[in-house]
Amino acid sequence: MEAEEENAGGRPFWSGTLTFGLVSVPVSLFPAQRSTRTSLRMLGPDGQPLARKYFAEKTGKDLDADEVVRGYEINKEKFVIVTDEELERLAPEKTRDIDLKQFVPADSIPPIYFERGYFLTPAAGSQKAYKLLAETMEKSGLAGIATFVMRGKEYLVAIFSEKGILRAETMRFADELRSPSDIGLPKKKEAPKATLHKFEKLISTRSKKQFSPSKLEDKQTESLLKLVKKKQANRANVVKVEEEGDKDHKVVDLVQILKKSLGARK
Amino acid sequence: MAARAIWKGQLKLGTTRVPVKLYSAVQDRTVRFHVLDDRQKKRVKQHMIDPDSGDEVPTEEIQKGYEIEPGRYVILTAEELEKLQPPASRDIEIVEFVPQTKISQQWYERPYYLGPDGDEKDYFALVDALQNKESEGIANWVMRNKYYSGALRAVDDYLFLFTLRDANEVILADELTKPSGAAPTQKELAMAKQLVDMLQGEFNPKEYKDEYRERVMEFIEKKAKGHAPRLKAVKAKPKTTALDSVLAKSIESLRKKEKRAA
Numbered sequence: 001m002e003a004e005e006e007n008a009g010g011r012p013f014w015s016g017t018l019t020f021g022l023v024s025v026p027v028s029l030f031p032a033q034r035s036t037r038t039s040l041r042m043l044g045p046d047g048q049p050l051a052r053k054y055f056a057e058k059t060g061k062d063l064d065a066d067e068v069v070r071g072y073e074i075n076k077e078k079f080v081i082v083t084d085e086e087l088e089r090l091a092p093e094k095t096r097d098i099d100l101k102q103f104v105p106a107d108s109i110p111p112i113y114f115e116r117g118y119f120l121t122p123a124a125g126s127q128k129a130y131k132l133l134a135e136t137m138e139k140s141g142l143a144g145i146a147t148f149v150m151r152g153k154e155y156l157v158a159i160f161s162e163k164g165i166l167r168a169e170t171m172r173f174a175d176e177l178r179s180p181s182d183i184g185l186p187k188k189k190e191a192p193k194a195t196l197h198k199f200e201k202l203i204s205t206r207s208k209k210q211f212s213p214s215k216l217e218d219k220q221t222e223s224l225l226k227l228v229k230k231k232q233a234n235r236a237n238v239v240k241v242e243e244e245g246d247k248d249h250k251v252v253d254l255v256q257i258l259k260k261s262l263g264a265r266k
Numbered sequence: 267m268a269a270r271a272i273w274k275g276q277l278k279l280g281t282t283r284v285p286v287k288l289y290s291a292v293q294d295r296t297v298r299f300h301v302l303d304d305r306q307k308k309r310v311k312q313h314m315i316d317p318d319s320g321d322e323v324p325t326e327e328i329q330k331g332y333e334i335e336p337g338r339y340v341i342l343t344a345e346e347l348e349k350l351q352p353p354a355s356r357d358i359e360i361v362e363f364v365p366q367t368k369i370s371q372q373w374y375e376r377p378y379y380l381g382p383d384g385d386e387k388d389y390f391a392l393v394d395a396l397q398n399k400e401s402e403g404i405a406n407w408v409m410r411n412k413y414y415s416g417a418l419r420a421v422d423d424y425l426f427l428f429t430l431r432d433a434n435e436v437i438l439a440d441e442l443t444k445p446s447g448a449a450p451t452q453k454e455l456a457m458a459k460q461l462v463d464m465l466q467g468e469f470n471p472k473e474y475k476d477e478y479r480e481r482v483m484e485f486i487e488k489k490a491k492g493h494a495p496r497l498k499a500v501k502a503k504p505k506t507t508a509l510d511s512v513l514a515k516s517i518e519s520l521r522k523k524e525k526r527a528a
Contacts, residue, residue, distance in 0.1 A: 021461045021516025023509065032372060033435050040330040040342065042314055044323045047331065047339060050314040056303040057311050062320070063303060068310060071302040074490045079302055082486065089497035090481050096500075103462050104469040107367050110421060111374040111428060112291060113471065119442070127447025129509055135450065136458040142466065147474055153296065154478035156471075160371065164444035169371045174471040176295050178379070180424050183289045184268025185381045188423040191391035199388075199395035202279045203363050207401060211368040213433040215361055216415035217406050221432065223350050228332045228340045239331065240338050255441050263446035 012261070013118060014150050018133070018159070018166075020100040025122065025129040027098075030258055032117035032167060047239030084152075091149035098168070100144035100159060109143065109158055113171040120159070120166040121261035130166065137161035165262065273409055274383055275356040277392070277418065277425075284392055285383040286358070288409075288427065292376065297482050351411045358407040358427065360418060366400050369417060372438070373430045380418075380425040389425070396420035450509070457513040464520045 012028035019025070042050045054063040071079030122130035137144065138161040147156050156171045231237040271287035303310050314323050330347065331339030382389035396402070396419065403418035405427065417428045450458070488494055 020465070021520065022512045023458075023461075023516060032437050033431060034437060040332055041339060043329045043331045043339060043341070044316050045327045045329070047329070047341065048316055048318065049331075049339075050323055050328065051317040052312055053315045054301060054303075054310040054312055056306060056308065058306060058308065062315065063310060067304050068301050069304050069307075070299040071307065072297065072299055072486045074486065077308075079300065079307060080486045080490045081302070081307070082299065082482070082489075086485065086494075086497060087482065089500060090485055091478055091500075093500060095478065101465065103466045109371070109469050111369075111371065111417075111419070112377040112421065112426065114371045114374045117372045117436075119437070122445050122447070127445050128450055130445055131447065132450035132454055132458050132509065134445075136455060136462050140459065140462060142462060145469065145474070147476075149478050154476045156474050156476075158371070162370075163439040163442075165439045165442055167372070167439070171471075172292060173295070173474060173476050175476075176293055177377075178269070178289075178291055178293055180379070180422075182269065183379055183381065185379065185424055186386060188393070189386055189390050191387055191394055195387055195391035196394050196398075198282070199279075199392050200399060202282060203395055203399045203401050203403075206279070206360070207363045207399070209365070209368075211364045211404070213373070213436070215404050216430055216433050217413065218415070218432045218434070219352065219413045220350075221434075224332070224342075227342065227346060227350065228334065231340050231342070232334060237340055238334070238338055239341060255437060258437070259443050262443055 012121075015123070016148070016150070017097045018100070018120065019097050020133060020144065023129055023133075024097070025133060026126045027120045027122060027130070027166075028261060029118040029120060029168065030261065031254065032119050034254055043239070048241055087152040091154075095147070095149045095154070098146045098148045098157065098159070100146050102145045103137070103140075103142040104145060104158075106137075106141050106143040106160055109171075112177060113156075113158075115170045115172060118168045118170070119258055120168055121258065122263070127263065131164065134161045134164050134166050137166075138164070271381070272378075275358050275407065275409070276383075277360060277380075277405075278357045279360045279403075282388075283357075284388045285385065286380040286389070286425070287383045289379040289381060291379050291426065295476070295479065297479055297486075352408040352413050354411075355408045358405050358418075360403040360405050363399070363401040363403050366402050366419070369402065369430070370438075372436050374417070375429045375431055378427045378429075380427050390423075393420045393423060393425055396425075454510055454513060457510065457517060461513060461516050461520070464517070464524075 012030055014029040016027065017024045018027045044050055054068055055061060056063060069081050070083070071081050074080050120130075137159070144159040145157070146159070147154055149155070156173055157168045158171060160167045160169065269289050271289055273288040275286060275288065277284040277286055301310050302308060314328060315321060316323055329341050330344075331341050333339050405416045405418050407414050407416070414429050415432070416430050419426045419428065485494065
């Protein structure tokens with residue numbers, strides 16, 4: 001039941017309603033991250049892209065999506081089957097909306113909670129209510145907090161407003177974070193003044209006013225792309241596969257989809 | 267019971283090194299399901315197949331390819347990929363510091379606790395220094411054959427190391443365009459502000475419980491005993507009216523609630 005980041009054909013990850021007070025704003029959610037392009041594809045001996053498939057261990061038979069079920073292991077090798085319909089029906093109606101019951105100062109939420117970001121785009125006809133909420137939150141520096149059920153899982157989210165655009169950050173629940181005593185960290189000790197000053201000085205001399213993402217090295221991607229470029233020069237290293245009927249396998253430009261959903265004029 | 271460290275390293279600030287142990291700060295409580303074979307109700311396995319023939323491709327015949335354009339792959343051998351692995355290191359290199367509010371929520375991925383490894387003086391002095399300076403360190407390190415970028419922060423009395431997303435991974439609001447359509451009126455904005463102010467408070471994470479997880483577990487337990495409750499189908503609900511009248515009603519109902527509470 002992991003949230004999947006597949007975005008075939010630019011469909012939203014989720015569509016539903018954002019509410020504050022009695023105002024409801026129908027919205028769509030789109031991932032705020034690009035899937036990184038460095039993932040490698042598994043290919044067969046002739047370079048054909050392979051697919052992952054379930055099979056029954058005992059019979060060795062391959063299984064299609066409708067031949068598998070979801071089971072919770074209640075005892076060793078004893079499972080309780082849970083259907084999609086049951087999971088769907090277990091969520092009370094009021095839990096399906098992102099109902100902003102509380103607003104908090106946007107920079108007061110510690111980063112340990114943040115998991116993943118999604119942009120919210122207004123549905124047709126809800127632009128005005130969307131803008132109203134976005135402008136109100138941005139001006140007052142507030143984030144809205146809500147819980148809601150999406151795709152068989154309950155999410156705690158904070159909604160931020162930046163440059164007129166609403167963004168949801170999914171958050172961990174408090175009981176999903178360990179405490180220092182869970183880990184067994186030692187009690188804090190008073191540090192000698194001289195040591196403290198040494199570190200304060202180290203920080204001061206290396207301080208920048210702004211965060212620049214370019215400082216986040218991505219040597220992994222860099223070195224991989226360098227190798228790819230080098231090998232690409234020799235045509236023997238490149239395989240070409242005709243992919244007929246594989247229409248879902250398109251490179252999706254998330255930014256274009258988002259702009260379109262936000263209603264940019266072409 | 268004390269947790270076990272997943273890695274040992276040292277924070278490196280210039281020539282100063284602070285030895286630390288790394289622990290996961292997260293305990294996943296997601297309800298974990300297994301994929302079962304519908305007929306046997308047994309756990310299934312996975313393998314790779316050629317989608318055209320449906321035949322299994324054994325592991326030793328699988329190649330890895332980087333897609334340079336749709337349908338064209340550069341094959342990379344296991345040997346080549348191994349050579350790309352970073353040289354082993356224990357250093358968590360702190361390259362610079364920024365004010366604590368400067369990194370947007372979008373970058374944070376996963377938090378780890380850092381605990382002192384041996385000497386505690388330097389560790390707690392660094393905690394205090396980061397807090398006094400309201401600063402956060404930008405870190406690069408290698409852990410288990412992988413490069414990581416992250417942020418070093420002091421929270422309460424301890425150090426946290428966060429992994430951050432890659433520079434090209436995050437889509438920023440700057441790249442997008444404001445939504446089109448009519449702008450709200452001054453009256454609507456004033457009412458919305460009033461409404462939001464009434465709902466304003468402090469972030470208290472303990473207030474929020476994953477009730478759905480509890481419902482799912484309760485249902486599973488009942489079903490295991492053979493009495494699963496009948497679940498009602500979900501109805502779609504009708505939707506709303508004019509913005510200003512809805513805002514006015516919202517404010518009024520909140521006022522009533524406050525009065526009742528007083």
